[in-house]
Amino acid sequence: MVREGLAHHQRGALAEARKSYQAALESDPAHFDAQHLLGVLALQAGNPAEAAELIAAALQTRAALPFAADAHVNHGSALKALGRLDEAIQAYDRAIICRPHHAIAYFNRANVLRDLGRQDDAITGFQHVLTLKPDDGDAHFNLGLAQVDVGQFSAAVVSFENALRHNIRSAEIYEAYGRVLRTLGRLEEALASFEALALLRPGSAGSYGNRGVVLADLGREREALADYNRAIALDPRDASFYSNRGQVLRNAGDLEAAAADFALASTLNPKSVKALYNLGTLLSRLKRYSAACEAFASAAALDPNYPFLLGTWLHTRMMLCDWRNFSADLDILCRKIENGESTAPTFALCAMTDSLTLQRKAADIWVETHPLLSGPPLAAPLKSAKIRVGYFSSDFYMHPVMQLAAGLFETHDRSRFEIIAFSYGQKVNDPMRHRLEAAFDRFIDVSHRSDSDIAESARAADLDIAVDLVGYTGGARPGIFAHRAAPVQVSYLGYPATMGASFMDYLVADEVVIPAPARPFFSEKIIWLPTYQVNDRKPDISKLDFDRESLGLPPNGFVFACFNNPFKITPDIFAAWMRILRATPGSVLFISAEEVVSVNLRREASEHGVDPARIIVGKKVPTLEYWARLRAADLFLDTFPFNAHSTASDCLWAGLPVLTLKGESYASRVGASLLTAIGLPELIAVDLADYEAKAAALAKDPHGLAELKRRALSARSTAQLFDTSDFTKHIEEAFVLITKRSRAGKAPDHISVGR
Secondary structure, eight states: OHHHHHHHHHTTOHHHHHHHHHHHHHHOTTOHHHHHHHHHHHHHTTOHHHHHHHHHHHHTTTTTSGGGHHHHHHHHHHHHHTTOHHHHHHHHHHHHHHSTTOHHHHHHHHHHHHHTTOHHHHHHHHHHHHHHOTTOHHHHHHHHHHHHHTTOHHHHHHHHHHHHHHOTTOHHHHHHHHHHHHHTTOHHHHHHHHHHHHHHSTTOHHHHHHHHHHHHHTTOHHHHHHHHHHHHHHOTTOHHHHHHHHHHHHHTTOHHHHHHHHHHHHHHOTTOHHHHHHHHHHHHHTTOHHHHHHHHHHHHHHOTTSTTHHHHHHHHHHHTTOOTTHHHHHHHHHHHHHTTOOOOOHHHHHTTOOOHHHHHHHHHHHHHHSOOOOOOOOOOOOOOSSEEEEEEESOOSSOHHHHHHHHHHHHSOTTTEEEEEEEOSOOOOSHHHHHHHHHSSEEEEOTTSOHHHHHHHHHHTTOSEEEESOTTSTTOOHHHHHTOSSSEEEEOSSOOSOOOOTTOOEEEEOTTTSOGGGGGGOSSEEEEOSOSOOOOOOOOOTTOOOOTGGGTOOSSSOEEEEOSOGGGOOHHHHHHHHHHHHHSTTOEEEEEOOHHHHHHHHHHHHHTTOOGGGEEEEOOOOHHHHHHHHHHOSEEEOOSSSOOSHHHHHHHHTTOOEEEEOOSSSTTSHHHHHHHHHTOGGGEESSHHHHHHHHHHHHTOHHHHHHHHHHHHHGGGTOGGGOHHHHHHHHHHHHHHHHHHHHTTOOOOOEEOOO
16 A cells, blocks of 8 residues: 555655555554655645654654664654754754765755754755765755855855756856855856846846846946836835835935835835935935934834944934933944944044044944955056046035135146046036036036946046045045046045045145144055145125124124034033033024024023023025124134034134134044144144133133134235145145156155145
């Protein structure tokens, strides 16, 4: 009967097979084969508990016999299906005792070891299978999967290639092979693997999704977008497709569409921390900070250790001046950075601490965790009569960086320099954009091109120098410089910290923002100029009329002011401001903020014992009103550790003295740099106590304050800070020196100009 049942079993007549096995058991209740094969039928029918019981019964008296090996293997499979993994291992071990060269037992055992997280043992197991059956394609494939688990990516590639030799039409292998090739940065090979996958699964959403990821990596974003659209049409419930499409849309500058995709991804998969994090970052870029914080809070509830979540969330809360748990969160953040954890984007950290050690470590961590495809070092172009300089930015419009640098672009000596703009941001049709387009010899819009394509265009233009005006601020595209846009690459103006990247050769500074002892904390070589900040010509405001009451200010009393971005205001500096107000009766603090920020700051003022009505809030105003508003104040209180930059220059031009606090980092020494350049070093405080004492003293010394205003106004025509032509000559001298080094085949080195 068992032989008859086995024949039915082999041809798929399972009901007949069961009848035959049961008939055999009726004749012999201890029939080994009948019990074993009934267990196999139960396993095939999806009843592992019944299977385990039947096979265990069969093995009770014959467990050690050689022919019992297959029964032990099947018993192990039933136990594995029940989640009893350690018992399954024991079953496979018994099979191997019965038959020492049982390849299937070793194979199944290795799979269970992998399920148990014992990847090294699993790898050893699969390797042993291959000594028994070198042509076992499944063993090669599963060995590759285990190698991926432990990060042995190059070894996994070999295993997957061996697997494909035995099963060239396996979509599963092509998918795993393509993913590991992508991990290794072998993108063209990964694309070929996913192309093969798409041929094997022409109607599979996953095939298009996988291919789209690699196309996006290759900078072929339009093709990637088309693949994501196909994937979504085939499977509109897969959150990963929306998340990946959102990243492509974000890179293309379509932030609203990207935010919508991330929101949908997080709705479809509420446990996707990545989707929530991406949604938060997009909402933050769209200045919807409250909604962004909600997304980050949801992400943190799922995984508080998600890379860069804590720092990004804290930075976004700082945009709102929401300082709940600020001190505790900052302590955690700093400890995590010290431990080498991916905790805070480098730009965000500039406003949280002035520690050069932490800022350099954070930059190193950022670079390590955001690997970019670096191009080879470029040889200098053939020597030409002019030095070609490319300025790269996403901000060629009415932006603080351009308000400082527009005059530099116009003032460059065209007999010695050719100046080219590479604009990769959205086109903003404002007067500054029109002015900038006219300021360059060539203005190239590369906003819809990939990093590699932009770098290739720059190389085709034979640039000598590529100047990055963005760094790691909003809209950053460091991948352009990783691909090497020019033989010499310079970070300037937009980012007041090290990028920690080997592809950025120089950083423009002065001796105040980066004194010589601070050089080890910067990966770049330093170009020291007499003053680091260029300034454009500013309007003549001497005849502007202003009325304090029209600005919401009291007609009498001392007006302290700060018009910095809210994220630069820390609880410590705000507490100092409140102590200054308490020490100066009748004084007010004039700030520029949105409603939610002003509500938070007034609440904080009340908690510091200051009447919230003494916080006067001004809204964003047109340019002339902005200048008038500066003149309406008595003393500008700088933020720390991220000082005012363009705003400080604006204040000094308007004759408004700036009181700053000098720290250790570049960002915390900008105010000191500007005040040194304008000849007002007495407004540089060395610590918070000194800062508060100077503010209170100036509020009580109208004659001293008037003299400071006079000196600031006088400096407009004499100080280096406002001499665009002089600055241009110095930076051009630096460009000549670093180009000569490059053309001579010399490595970058620190240089000093005009001192």
